[in-house]
Amino acid sequence: MKIAVPVKFVPDLVEELTIDSGGTALDTSWLRLIINEFDDHAVEQAILLKERGGGQVIVAMSEAEGADDFLFASAAKGADQLIKLTGDFSASNNHALARAYADLLKELQPDLILTGVQAHNDLDGSVGPLLAEYLGMPYVGYVSGLTVAGDKVTVRKEYAGGLIAEMEVNLPAVLGIQAAEQPPRYVAYSKIRQVMGTAKIEERVVADLDLSGGITVSRMFQPEVAERATMIEGSPEEVADKIIGILKELGTL
Amino acid sequence: MEITLSPLSPSFSKTFFSSLYELKDGERIRTCLQCGTCSGVCPFGYIMKFPPGKMIGALRAEIFDQVIKADSVWMCISCNACAAFCPSNIPITAALMTRAKEEMLLAGNIPAELQAAMENTQRYGNPLGESPRKRADWTAGIHPEVNILSKTRQPVDVLWFVGDYASYHSRMQPVTKAFAKILNALGVKFGILGTEEFSDGDSQRLAGERGLFEMVAQKNGQLFKKYKFNEIITTDPHAFNAIKNEYPLLGIKYPVRHYTQFLFERLEQLKPLMKKEVKAKVAYHDPCYLGRVNGVFDEPRALLAAIPGIELVELSHQRMNSLCCGGGGGGMWLDGFQWEKAHTRLSEWRVREAMAVHADILAVACPYEPPRFEDATKTIEGAGQLKVREIAELIAESMEV
Numbered sequence: 001m002k003i004a005v006p007v008k009f010v011p012d013l014v015e016e017l018t019i020d021s022g023g024t025a026l027d028t029s030w031l032r033l034i035i036n037e038f039d040d041h042a043v044e045q046a047i048l049l050k051e052r053g054g055g056q057v058i059v060a061m062s063e064a065e066g067a068d069d070f071l072f073a074s075a076a077k078g079a080d081q082l083i084k085l086t087g088d089f090s091a092s093n094n095h096a097l098a099r100a101y102a103d104l105l106k107e108l109q110p111d112l113i114l115t116g117v118q119a120h121n122d123l124d125g126s127v128g129p130l131l132a133e134y135l136g137m138p139y140v141g142y143v144s145g146l147t148v149a150g151d152k153v154t155v156r157k158e159y160a161g162g163l164i165a166e167m168e169v170n171l172p173a174v175l176g177i178q179a180a181e182q183p184p185r186y187v188a189y190s191k192i193r194q195v196m197g198t199a200k201i202e203e204r205v206v207a208d209l210d211l212s213g214g215i216t217v218s219r220m221f222q223p224e225v226a227e228r229a230t231m232i233e234g235s236p237e238e239v240a241d242k243i244i245g246i247l248k249e250l251g252t253l
Numbered sequence: 254m255e256i257t258l259s260p261l262s263p264s265f266s267k268t269f270f271s272s273l274y275e276l277k278d279g280e281r282i283r284t285c286l287q288c289g290t291c292s293g294v295c296p297f298g299y300i301m302k303f304p305p306g307k308m309i310g311a312l313r314a315e316i317f318d319q320v321i322k323a324d325s326v327w328m329c330i331s332c333n334a335c336a337a338f339c340p341s342n343i344p345i346t347a348a349l350m351t352r353a354k355e356e357m358l359l360a361g362n363i364p365a366e367l368q369a370a371m372e373n374t375q376r377y378g379n380p381l382g383e384s385p386r387k388r389a390d391w392t393a394g395i396h397p398e399v400n401i402l403s404k405t406r407q408p409v410d411v412l413w414f415v416g417d418y419a420s421y422h423s424r425m426q427p428v429t430k431a432f433a434k435i436l437n438a439l440g441v442k443f444g445i446l447g448t449e450e451f452s453d454g455d456s457q458r459l460a461g462e463r464g465l466f467e468m469v470a471q472k473n474g475q476l477f478k479k480y481k482f483n484e485i486i487t488t489d490p491h492a493f494n495a496i497k498n499e500y501p502l503l504g505i506k507y508p509v510r511h512y513t514q515f516l517f518e519r520l521e522q523l524k525p526l527m528k529k530e531v532k533a534k535v536a537y538h539d540p541c542y543l544g545r546v547n548g549v550f551d552e553p554r555a556l557l558a559a560i561p562g563i564e565l566v567e568l569s570h571q572r573m574n575s576l577c578c579g580g581g582g583g584g585m586w587l588d589g590f591q592w593e594k595a596h597t598r599l600s601e602w603r604v605r606e607a608m609a610v611h612a613d614i615l616a617v618a619c620p621y622e623p624p625r626f627e628d629a630t631k632t633i634e635g636a637g638q639l640k641v642r643e644i645a646e647l648i649a650e651s652m653e654v
Contacts, residue, residue: 014377014384030386034376185361186368189375190464 001055001148003046004110005079006101006131007039009064010121024217028090033064038116044180045146046114047078053148055111056080060104062089062097068201069192075199076187082199087206093214094122098130100206105135110172112153117141117176124214128176138169141176256311256319266317269356276348284341285309291335291345296577296602300595301325305335305345308353326353327364327590330599331459331582332541337573346459346582354461354583363461370586371462374469378451379417380586388415389447391426395433401447408481409444411436411515414473414496416489417452418620424627425620431649432488432512438526438654439519443486446476453492455499455542460583467503470495474505485509488645490543490619491581497547511543513618513644517552520559527651530562533640535647536612538568538603538626539575540619553618556644560651568606576603580621600629604636614640616647 011017011026012034020027046057059074060083061067071082085100105113113135118126132139144164145156148171157165158178169175232239247253260266273279285306292304302323303311311320320326335345343349357363363371373382392399400407413436419429436443451469458466477485485507487493496509516523535557543549550572558565570576577584579599584591592598604626607615615626623641630636 014382015386016384183365186358186363186371187361188359188464189371189462189468191359193464 001049001053001112002058002108002110003049003055003112003114004058004060004105004108005039005042005046005114006060006105006127007043007070007116008036008061008097008119008127009033009066009070010036010119013120019220019222023219025220033066035070036116036119038118038177040116040184041180042114042116042177043074043077043079044182044184045177047185048181049112049146049148050078058083058108058110060085060101062092062100062206063087064089071201072195072199073187073192076191076195077185082201084201084203085206086203087209089206089209091211092209093124093211094127095124095130095213096209096211098127098134099210101127101131102134103206104204105131111151112148112171113137113174114177115174117143117178123217126176128174132174135172135174138173139176140167140169140173142178143175144177144179145181146175256316258314258316260316261318261322263315265321266312266315269317269352270312273348273352276344276352278342278344279348281341281343282309282312282349285313285343286341288340290338290340291343294334294338295329296332296334296599297328297330297591297595301328305329305349308349309343320353321356321360321362324357324362324364325594326350326357327367327583327587328594329354329582330577330579330584331456332577333546334541334574334577337545350582351459351461354459355463356461358461364587364590366589367460367583367586370583371457371460371465374452374454374457374462374465378469378472379421380452380457381417381421383421386448388420388450389445391420391429392433392445392447395430395437397437399433400444402444402480403447403449405444406480407444409442410483411441411443412477412480412482412485413443413445414453414485414487414489414492414509415445415450416487416492416620418624419488420450422620422624424624425643428620428623428643428646429488431643431654432645434649434654435516435523435645435652438652439522444480444482446473446480449476451476453487453489453495455491455495456581456583456585458495458499459581460586466495466499470500470503470505474500474503477505477507483508486512486515488512488618488620488643490540490547491621494542494546511547511549511552511618513543513553513556514549516648517555520555523556523648523652524559527560527648529651529653531560531647531651532562533613534564534566534611535614535616536566536568536607536610537571537616537618538578538607538622539572540617540622541575541577541581543618544575545573553616553644556648557616560647562651563647566610566612568603568610568612570603570606576606578603578617578619578622578625580619580625585621598625598629598632600625601633604629604633604639607639608633608636612639614642614647616642616644618644 298304
């Protein structure tokens, strides 16, 4: 079984985000990128499936600072094939990214495609459903566990309120992973170093990105700092009286 | 899990045993008397399925795979008490415990908290997961300004290796500032690496991540090479231990001292500056990697004794027999894991000892300790009055800087 995991990087929130002078995008000069957490889970789930039932895991991502490190770490965890899409992704959106992945995946013909269900910088929908549309495959999102049997996969999909649905999907299919069956594993740095000497990253050139279907940002805002909170002081009884007074004043009591 | 005599993987014990021989004095493990001193002196020995002595027994019985399967080695906080009291001088902490943790880690068997610290070190150069760009933010407001070598490139007398917790931890930043003010008051020409500095890596190494340790050590080594200075000082005993004992094995050789040694040398210059009385009964806690591992016992005590108003008292565990705060060898990042196993913290034990000698202040000299002990004063009944202070804080208070 061939499992492909197209992943993407997102801005690392450890660094403070700033808006560039144009006012419509993040300032990339200080931006640091990190793997989308859900994509990290998708990689883990793919490796768990491989360990359970054999097969081949392909991890693909677009060119970015730190992409090689992530791909090598994936190989150290058990990924078999590493692919890096190269080209100008600076203005990319999820529609364009999904089209680029679709072209690659048509060629690779995997049995199963796992990707993170969402990312915090998804402005034009998440990658998974777009990818499924471009490939003409079924899609199920919010998946937190799966079992492959023959040409079908049984997935556990999370719903609000703690409900879980089990559904059967025909392969090939695209699944949006909410959580792998176990947290992404740790791989010792010495193992990553070893892999750096042996594993190869295949580069595929993406000549031009088709951005259509994406959104246009007219302005980006920093959250506003406001001082609307009032600290109420006094004994518990006094504080309670004051709260009742305020609520009455607001007409809620 | 019961101990069985049939090994799960017969060759594992032999491979592991011989890997110890490659380490310094590793072969001494063959001289083990099975006296049990190590397991007895280990502060968590009573909770481990395989305390150190039993680990050696299992190694000899060729059932060491069962030790790896039981996860009790993650209770080891690398405090070195086992090795310090071993009559056969076996490097139990440095060789056996650390190798066993390495084995666990290579197999991917690592508690989640510890994993996060390792990943943070790999990614950000510090286990706290803070932005490397903010590593020198603590210097704001210090006058004269702290010399950041990447900016000024001036030669200095002293390179101050600040370290992770001293740079980032909100409880430790005031201590770091206090030490900078002391250096300024003494007229020391010093500089720091600032945002370029990486974790010293020692606790990651002792928690089994040898490769990661080597990576950060090499990066720090390249920085040391870039700047001109005569010696390195640090407030962090773990950084002190790494630069003193471990970096030289990687070819990174620089003279290094803990700040208590550095200030002790300037005690006569310091004394007239310490005018304000700090009226308190002070108990000093010996940090493992300052005292037991590196033999620095007297300088911190001499500094405290020189502060006017301080009455120094000794804790029941002191000097070579000091009790670990629980933060070493990865313990800083295993709090939940160890709590689940032990339902107590070593820091709490230590706070009770300070209360027993009626100390007003528990004085420390390691950046892991103030947050750990302060947390313990909040969970131990009646400990609310005990203050936890870094020696540098007390000196700065007395100097009124």
